[in-house]
Amino acid sequence: MKTRTxxxxxxxxxxxxxxxxxxxxxxxPSGFRMDMERMDPFILLDYNSKYEFSAxxxxxxxxxHPHRGFETVTIAYQGSVAHNDSNGGGGVxxxxxxxxxxxxxxxxxxxxxxxxxxxxxxxxQMVQLWVNLPSQYKMSAPKYQAIKNADIxxxxxxxxxxxxxxxxxxxxxxxxxxxxxxxxxxxxxxxxATADFSFPAHYNTAVLVxxxxxxxxxxxxxxxxxFILMENxxxxxxxxxxxxxxxxxxxxKPLNEPIVAYGPFxxxxxxxxxxxxxxIRAGKFGHLD
Numbered sequence: 001m002k003t004r005t006x007x008x009x010x011x012x013x014x015x016x017x018x019x020x021x022x023x024x025x026x027x028x029p030s031g032f033r034m035d036m037e038r039m040d041p042f043i044l045l046d047y048n049s050k051y052e053f054s055a056x057x058x059x060x061x062x063x064x065h066p067h068r069g070f071e072t073v074t075i076a077y078q079g080s081v082a083h084n085d086s087n088g089g090g091g092v093x094x095x096x097x098x099x100x101x102x103x104x105x106x107x108x109x110x111x112x113x114x115x116x117x118x119x120x121x122x123x124x125q126m127v128q129l130w131v132n133l134p135s136q137y138k139m140s141a142p143k144y145q146a147i148k149n150a151d152i153x154x155x156x157x158x159x160x161x162x163x164x165x166x167x168x169x170x171x172x173x174x175x176x177x178x179x180x181x182x183x184x185x186x187x188x189x190x191x192x193a194t195a196d197f198s199f200p201a202h203y204n205t206a207v208l209v210x211x212x213x214x215x216x217x218x219x220x221x222x223x224x225x226x227f228i229l230m231e232n233x234x235x236x237x238x239x240x241x242x243x244x245x246x247x248x249x250x251x252x253k254p255l256n257e258p259i260v261a262y263g264p265f266x267x268x269x270x271x272x273x274x275x276x277x278x279x280i281r282a283g284k285f286g287h288l289d
Contacts, residue, residue: 001198002234004205006220010034010227012049019062021113022126023051027208027227034229036132036261039204040254041180043070043266044130047208049225050078053113055121061112064288067103068276069138069266071131071179074099075165075186075248077210079124080117085109086286089144096149098165100176105139106279108288127208127248129184135257135268137179147175152186159193159241162186167251169197181253189214189241196238197249205230205251212245 012025024046029035036043053060061081074081076093083099084090086108093099094114101109113124133140147165155162155172166174167183174184181203187195189212199205207216207228214222217237222228230237239247258268265276279285 001236002201003217004201004234004237005231006216007229007231009220009222010229012047012225012227015049018046019060021053021060021062021111022046022048022128024048024128025225034206034227036259039206040256040259041132041182041252042129042204042206042250043132043259043261044128045208045227046128047225048124048126048128050123050125053079053118053121053124056113056118059112059115059118062110064108064110065264066106066108066280066285067101067264068106068285069103069272070133071100071102073101073129073131073184074111075127075129077125077127077246079122079126080114081111081126082114083109083111084288085142085144086288087142087144089142091146093146098147098152098176100145100147102133102140102143102145104133104137104142106276106285107142108285110288125210127210129250130266131178131182131252132255132259132266133179134255138267138272145176151175159190160195161188162195163188180255183249183251185249187239187247187249189239189245189247191241191243194238194240196236197251198236199251200253201232201235203251203253204232205249207239207250208248210246210248213242214245214247215240215242
């Protein structure tokens with residue numbers, strides 16, 4: 001097998017707020033060559049790096065809004081979020097948990113800081129990903145996967161703990177069901193520890209450094225809050241922690257289908273986007289207070 005090389009290491013862009021509860025750096029799509037097609041099937045990555053929210057009786061967040069044509073995945077590193085959608089999905093995710101919502105044919109949803117957490121405030125750190133759906137599933141029924149940290153399968157070796165959210169790592173199969181091949185690994189490394197990875201060369205692959213500083217293939221340094229885009233020129237690579245570190249490893253088979261995105265809708269044609277707006281007006285996305 002050939003070693004996969006690093007295409008670029010991207011520093012975090014200027015943050016912006018989504019609603020009043022999520023202060024994010026946008027890595028996908030971005031001006032770093034990481035557009036939706038380059039990172040397919042990962043079509044959005046917003047990273048809420050560590051940010052301290054003051055105590056608030058009124059929870060901050062994002063009020064009711066629609067989605068169609070993809071899945072949203074929220075990974076909680078610190079803080080707590082409550083989610084509700086018009087398909088009846090919902091719940092609270094806290095440190096280490098994952099919320100996987102399949103919008104598919106369309107849902108309304110909202111997400112706010114969990115009420116009790118909001119009253120105390122504190123450090124908030126989360127990742128939200130949009131994972132594109134193959135055309136044949138874009139109009140399938142919505143669903144919701146609430147994944148508690150304790151239920152996530154793990155691979156462990158000396159100095160290495162890998163939570164397999166989706167996909168497979170050395171025989172450990174992830175807990176989330178997906179519509180196309182997607183690997184999503186939360187990797188925890190002690191200082192000096194190394195983890196090696198192998199994915200098909202054509203899978204689009206990237207690493208987000210959540211904590212600490214890491215070295216990729218012994219040559220490329222990447223500090224906290226940086227994003228590492230891997231070339232599609234090989235299968236294997238390794239990550240070494242220069243101090244205690246947490247990284248999110250993403251690798252997915254590209255769908256290689258047309259991507260037409262407008263706001264909260266990601267479809268294959270302009271006509272499907274127009275239809276989504278018509279369906280919203282007709283109340284076909286359900287109701288959510």
